[in-house]
Amino acid sequence: MTSQTLPIYQIDAFTDVLFAGNPAAVVPLSDWLPDDVLQKIAMENNLSETAFFVPSAGGDANFHIRWFTPTVEVPLCGHATLASAFVIFNRLGFEGDLIKLQSKSGILTARREGDAIVLNFPKQPIKTDVVSKEVLNALGGAEPIETFGVVSRDTDIVLVYRDASIVRNMRPDMSALAKLADRGVIVTAPGDKTGLDMVSRYFxxxxxxxxxxxxxxxxxxxGPYWAENLGKADVxxxxxxxxxxxxxxxxxxxxxxxxxxxFQYLKGEIVVPA
Incomplete structure (x- = not known):
């Protein structure tokens, strides 16, 4: 079996210090590999997401980006996009301060702003929904003040709590939650420290x-939920x-x-089928 060597980066995203934030793997490509190979690379990396991108042949975007968890491809991922933009800006010699990315969620942009990167993403619409008692029990039993679902990913569940300590101290039964929620469960509450508008977690x-x-x-x-509730544009x-x-x-x-x-944690090479 013939093989090829590809660069790989691991980047800690949404943090200003190493060993914090969310680590993502980033694999720049010249052409797409078969989907099953992309999925196997993500499984081997065993991080929450691995991002792959290729240069766009034309149109409105500079690159086409895709994201994979260890088990599935997802239509949108923020931290792996931030990590990819970091690599494109700082390791691949990209000229300019704005990257346009074609994705399953449309055109996304990443703009350099000093040491930070600003992503332009679509707001996720929500709908009122009822959460089962079994899900509440798997999360520890605390009663939320509001529940809703995400329309674009209609198996995501969102629960709003009155007190951030409930969110911070939550210890879900992950085995039970995996059987009760087809996708993800978001828990959120008002911020409890100066400068924080909200505290959230994602299971x-x-x-x-x-x-x-x-x-x-x-x-x-x-973000949009708390902005509306707090009457603010920035949260x-x-x-x-x-x-x-x-x-x-x-x-x-x-x-x-x-x-x-x-922040970059590592740069290396992977060997995959050609």
Whole structure:
């Protein structure tokens, strides 16, 4: 069997220090590999997401980007996009301060702003929904003040709590949650520290990720929700995972601008079928 060597980066996203935020693998490609090979690379990396991108042949985008968890391809991922933009800006010699990315969620942009990168993502529409008692029990039993679902990913469940301590201290039964939620469960509450408007966490055991450390996509849900409830256009979210991370959100109509920094942890090579 013939093989080829490809570069790979691991980037900590949505953090201003190493060993925090959300680690993502980034694999630049010249041409797409077969989907089953992309999935196997993501499974081998065993991170919440691996991003792959190729140069665009033309049109409105500079690159075409895709994201894979260890088990499935997903239509949108914030931290792996931030990580990819970091690699394109800082390691691949990209000229300019704005990257346009074609994706399953349309055209996304990444803009360099000092040491930070600002992503332009679609706001995720929501709908009122009822959450089963079994899901509440799997999350620890605390009663939320509101529940809803995400329309674009209609198996995502969102629960709003009154107190951030409930979110911070939550210890879900991941085995039970994996059987009860087809995709992800977002929990969120008002911020409990100066400068924080919201505290959130994101559980996805059904997708092989018990808890995502810091999630750009999730802030396209909770960012607009808290902005509307607080009467603000700009909100700051803290994702209270073990690694933790801050995401600055600016709501602009049906778009959400997500601002964060990133650090490179490693650069290496992988060997895959040619």
């Amino acid at each position: 996805l055991p059904a997708l092989g990720i018990n808890e995502d450390p810091v999630t750009g996509y999730m802030h396209c849900v909770v 700051v979210g803290y994702q209270a995972s073990a690694r933790g991370g801050v995401v600055v959100c600016k709501i602009d109509g049906d778009r959400v601008h997500l601002k964060g920094e990133a």
